[in-house]
Amino acid sequence: MNSYGDQQSARARARVPGPSAASTPDDDQSGYDERPSPDAYRRPAGGRASVGGSAPRGAASVGAAPVGGRASVGAGTGSVGSARVGGRASVGAPPAAAPGYGGRAAVARAAVRPVSPGAGGPGGPGDPDGAGNDKRGSAGKILNKASKRRRRTNILTAAAAVLVILLGAGVVGGTYFFDNVDFKEPTAEAQTTQLLASDNKTVLSxxxxxxxxxxxxGSINPLVKLAVxxxxxxxFYKHNGIDMKGIARAAWNNFTGGDTQGASTITQQYAKYATKRKEITYNVKLREAVIARxxxxxxxxxxxxxxxxNSxxxxxxxxxxxxxAKAYFGKSVLTPIGQKNAITAGEAAVLAAVIKQPEPTATHKGYDPQKxxxxxxxxxKYTVGNMAELALPAGLPAAKVPAGINPPTEYPKTWKKWDPDKCTTTCGNNKPSAKIVKYVKRELRDMGISDAELNQGGLQIRTTIDPRAQEQAEKAANSQSKKSPLNGMSSTYKSALVAIDPDNGRVxxxxxxxxxxxxxxxxxxxxDxxxxxxxxxxPGSTxxxxxxxxxxADGYGMDTIWDPTLKKVDGGGKISNSGREGGSLKCKAPKACTLQVSTEQSYxxxxxxxxxxxGPEKVIEMAHKAGIQLIGDPETTARWNLNTLTEKQLKEKGYGREVGFGQYAITALDHASGVATIAxxxxxxxxxxxxSVSQxxxxxxKFVAVKGTGxxxxxxxxxxxxVAAAVQNVMEKIPGINGISLANGRKAIGKTGTWEFTGKGGKAGxxxxxxxxxxxxEIAASVWVGREKENKKTKQMELLPIYKPGGKPMxxxxxxGEIWKMFLDSASKAIGAENKAFLPNSTAxxxxxxxxxxxxxxxxxxxxANDPQNPLCGIFQQQPCNDNNGGAGNGNGNGNGNGNGGPGNGGPGITLPGVPPNGDTGTNPDGGGGQTDENTDDGN
Structure with missing residues (x-):
């Protein structure tokens, strides 16, 4: 047998329906089964019927048999010329007994049902030699006129009713029709593909x-099979796919003006489904019968x-x-009988009972117990009664179904109520996690699974998403969450949050x-x-x-000195520091700022x-190595895939030196990946x-891994x-500088950043x-916040400036930072993350x-060595002496430490043991000054 979904073997043969399902031997080149036909196809032995050719007057001839026209039986000729099934049937007088009526067909049997022996015919009354040579009229000698009329009426009516069947059966048995009804392996059923979280049970989409x-x-609960x-x-286990009584009943009903009906076998139902035909016509029903056979x-x-x-x-x-089974009972038909949560006989009967009409119509409410x-x-009850009657039919071995099934007497109370608005095929698409579908599709393509295969369904995809971390991300970043720092702000504010496991790259x-x-x-x-x-x-300063x-990586140390006063190259203007210039800079001197301080203060x-x-391309190259995949074009809104650009091509793009502090767009996903590499x-x-991917x-x-995937x-x-150690060391200081250190002393690295608003409606800063x-x-995360709204005239999205509650620029x-802290605190707790330390600092x-x-x-x-005006000078060597006479600044020596800059200007003053300093001591002994804002980052 061919497997489900495989192409049909080229050696498959067309066969005339017979009493068994035995196959025709491969060397039978005719392609037909020469076994006797079932009763519905039989006729008395006799002469030879010519199929597809001509016959002498009086001979039974079955010619070409197109379906859908008029069936005409010529009076006195005994011939069926062009038999067109599905149109009007015109029946003439019964033919006289003629030589050659019946017998074996030259190619296949002519399945034309004989007239009643009572009316004369081969082997009937008036045909003593059984050869069919008697003259017509013998039967009339023993019938009175009324009987003849009734008999003729019955014959004509019955002939009209079964003509379609008889001609159809002949067509099925004939070369023209049987061979021209293609039987192709039904296409595999479209299924649902589920995207599961990393716990392999939470459905994301x-x-x-x-x-x-x-x-x-072979794994379906046998009770379900028995019930259906x-x-x-x-x-089902007795017929050969075609219910002739059902076909006759349907044909009679159709002919006499009743509803158009179809046959009732499971095989024919599946044949109808497999051929994707919804209409019910004689042509269609005949074809379904052939396919079922x-x-x-x-x-x-x-x-x-x-x-x-399955269909x-x-x-x-x-x-x-x-x-x-899941929709009605929350169970699986794969659970063996007797095990916990297995489908019971009563539940199986519920499932089988709804098949006849599962949904309400204008005339019937259907068989769903809820409706x-x-x-x-x-x-x-009808189904259960038949289950008891059938007991253990062929095909349901006793090893699978316990003998002596006791039919249930009460309708099961285990069926579940169903919400028609509940998702069935697009579950999770209204959730934030559904946005990962596009990434999943791209990764599956790389694994060799096409979109067509994915759309066909049947896969189970285990994703990297941790449902515990995902929940915390949505609480922190979704403005609809009451706990989110964005909650209560305008709906024009948008956000993004991506978290990655640094140890393996899993999102x-x-x-x-x-x-x-x-x-x-x-x-x-x-x-699409x-x-x-x-x-x-x-990304700004991040x-x-x-x-x-x-x-x-190029050898520069954190103690290298940089000049904040220089203008841009090629006659460019001043380098912006978000208003933090001159004396507000925490540098060693006006032209000397270390790389360490520049990173901490984001200069x-x-x-x-x-x-x-x-060179800008070297910066981009390193960003790419760390995890940045896409970067904005320097001149347009396009994005460049760094996987496809060489250093030469990058240089040709003309990126400016502003790349060093984040002018060109990147995604939050890539940024999280870059931070994960540092961590x-x-x-x-x-x-x-x-x-992983399973089917x-x-x-x-059972679900098993798809070869070559995962x-x-x-x-x-x-x-x-x-290098990583040095970067980690300076980044560890930044959360504390910005007041967003993680709870319980959890060690973390961080970097803040903004980019200025340049659109309409904004103001300086x-x-x-x-x-x-x-x-x-354990967790690397990136958070972005921006703002936009749709322009009602242009229907385009326009960017807006962002503000903190209270109106100051965000x-x-x-x-x-608040979103980032909230997420890392809660997600770390939710997944039980350890508090691991980063590398010790290095200058190697x-x-x-x-x-x-x-x-x-x-x-x-x-x-x-001795200052008479200050006897304590030099005693506490850890504190330099105050210099009240130094240059351009004014020091006061009382612990303020806030000189105005310049050599010798006021130092931090002397701090006596046990006496707190008076004022904000600067970080540099030359009086560089303190912070100018509660958040010191945010150079553009």
């Missing part, structure tokens, strides 16, 4: 048009029943018996919007055809982490000049969403552990994008020859 799960026929046979086709030769009864059970509709949006319990109960949480249909703010957006249409925003990595000028020294000590794992084993029904971890060294990225050794350490990578462009200030003069 369902794909497919039909809620169906194909299960192997009992309800739909009691003679051919199916019976090709498949076993259990295979046919299994196919039927039939049970209502409640459930196609196939497995989906039905029509009285009729459902009657139909159930454990993804939020890019509230549902599948909305724009994805966390990653790239594509059309797969064309990129947009995604990503300028991109400096990649510039920093590139610099350290733009240092990273501009680093990009100048390294993983410089080892990159590609961000991915698919862990049902055709024999056991995640394939391929760690790559992006940069050295020493407004921002358009705010970011917070970072994480722990920056990375505010709302995005430093090349002493690598210098910045700043001017190192001269070292301060040593303090005098």
């Amino acid at each position: 369902s794909l497919g048009q039909f809620n169906r799960s194909i299960v192997p026929d 046979v009992s309800a739909e086709d009691k003679g 051919k199916m019976e030769d090709e498949y076993s009864k259990d295979e046919i029943l299994g196919r039927y059970l 039939v509709y049970f209502g409640r949006g459930a196609y196939g018996v497995e989906a039905a 029509n319990m009285p009729d459902a109960l009657d139909r159930w 454990i949480a993804y939020y890019g919007g509230p549902d599948a249909a909305s724009w994805d703010y966390a990653g790239p957006n594509y059309t 055809a797969g064309d990129f249409v947009g995604g990503g925003r300028p 991109f400096k982490i990649y510039t920093l990595i590139a610099a350290l 733009n000028f240092t990273f501009y000049w680093l990009a100048d020294k390294l 993983n000590d410089g080892v990159y794992h590609k961000a991915h969403f698919v862990r 049902r084993d055709p024999k056991t029904g 995640e394939k971890l391929d760690p790559k060294k992006a940069f050295s552990p020493d 407004d921002n358009g994008d705010a970011w917070m990225v970072g994480g722990t050794k 920056n990375g350490g505010s709302i995005p 990578f430093v090349d002493p020859s690598k210098k910045g462009n700043g001017v190192e200030p001269p070292p301060p003069p040593p303090p005098p």
Whole structure:
């Protein structure tokens, strides 16, 4: 037998229906079974009938038999000329007995039913020699005129009623029709594909048009099979696929003006379904009968029943018996009898009973117990009664069904109520997690699973999404969540949050919007055809982490000096630092700011000049190694795939030095991947969403891995552990500087950033994008917040400036930082993450020859050994002496430490033991000053 879904063997033969389903030997080139036909096809032995040719007057001739025309029996000729089934039947007088009527066909039997022997004919009264040579009229001698009229009326009526059947049977048996009804292997049923979370049970999304799960026929609960046979086709194990009584009844009803009906066998029902024909016509019914007959030769009864059970509709949006068992009882038909949660005999009868009419119509409420319990109960009783009568029919071995089944006496109370609005085939598509479908599809293509195969369904895809982390991401980033920092703000505010496991690249949480249909703010957006249409925003200062990595990898140390006063190259203007210039900079001197301080305070000028020294393409290259896949074009809104661009091509694109502090757009997904590489000590794992792909084993029904699929971890060294250690060390300070340290002292790295708003309606100092990225050794996360609304005239989305509650410009350490902290605190707790430490700081990578462009200030003069005006001077060597006479600044020596800058200007003053300093002590002994804002980041 061919497997379900495979192409039919080329050696399959067309066969005339017979009493058994035995196959024709392969060497039977005629393609026909020469066994006697069932009674419905038989006729008395006699002469030879010519099929497809001509016959002498009086001979029985079956000519070409197109379907759909008029069937004409010529008076006195005994010939059936052009037999067109499906039109008007014109019946003449019965033919005289003629030589050659009946007998064996030259190619196949002529299945034309003989006239009654009582009216004269071969072997009947008046035909003493049985050869059919008697003259017509013998029967009339023993019948009176009234009897003749009644007899003739009966004959004409009966002939009209069964003519379609007889001619159809002849056509089925004939070369013209039987061979021209193609039997093709039915296409595999479309099923549901489920995307599951990493726990392998939480449904994130369902794909497919039909809620169906194909299960192997040999594994279906035998009670279900018995119930369906009992309800739909009691003679299923006895007939050869065609119910001749049913066909005759349907033909009679159709001919006499009743409703158009179809036959009743399970095989014919499946044949109708497999041929995808919805109309009921004589032509269609004949073809279904032929296909059903051919199916019976090709498949076993259990295979046919299994196919039927996997295809039939049970209502409640459930196609196939497995989906039905879950919809009505929350059970599986694969659970063996006697085991916990196995389908019972009573429940099996409920499923079988609804098949006849699962949904309400204008004339009947259907047999779903929720909608029509009285009729459902009657139909159930009918089914249960037949189950007891059939007991153990052929095909249901006693090993599978316990002998002496006790029919249930009460309708099961275990059936579940059904919500018609509950999703069945697109489950999860109204949830944020549904946005991962596009990534799953792309990864499956890379594994060799086409979109067509995915749409056909039947797969079970285990994703990387951790349902616990996903829940926390949605609480933190979704403005509809009451706990989100965005809750209560305008609906024009949009957000994105992506979290990745640094140890393997698995995306454990993804939020890019509230549902599948909305724009994805966390990653790239594509059309249905797969064309990129947009995604990503300028990362601002958060991109400096990649510039920093590139610099350290090139040998620059964290103590290199950079000049904040230099203007851009090629006559460019001043490098913006979000209003933090001059004396507000926490630098060693006006022309000397270390890379360490520049990173902590997020000063733009240092990273501009680093990009100048390294070259913009080197910065982008390092970002790519860390995990950035897409980056904005320097001149347009396009995005470039860094997997396909060479260094030469990058250089030709003309990226500016502003890349060093985040001018060009990237996605939150890529940013999370880059941070994960830093947290993983410089080892990159590609961000991915698919862990495994499974499909049902055709024999056991269990899900097994699809060969050649599943995640394939391929760690790559992006940069050295020493570089990673230095970057981790400086990034660990940033959450605390911005007041968003994680709870319970959990160690974390971070970086804030914004990009200025340049659209209409903004004012100086407004921002358009705010970011917070970072994480722990277990979770790396990126958060973005922006704002937009649709222009009613142009129907295009327009960007808007972003503000904190209260009206001040939003920056990375505010709302995005709060979202980031809330998520990492709650997600770390939810998944039981450890509090792992980052690497100890390192300078092993430093090349002493690598210098910045700043001017190192001269070292301060040593303090005098004795100062008569200050007897404590020099005693506490850890504190330098106050210099009230220094240069341009005014120091006061009382612990304020806030000089105005310049050599010798006021230092931090002397701090006596046990006496708190008076004022805000600067970080530099030359009086650089303190913070100017509660969030110090946010250079553009």
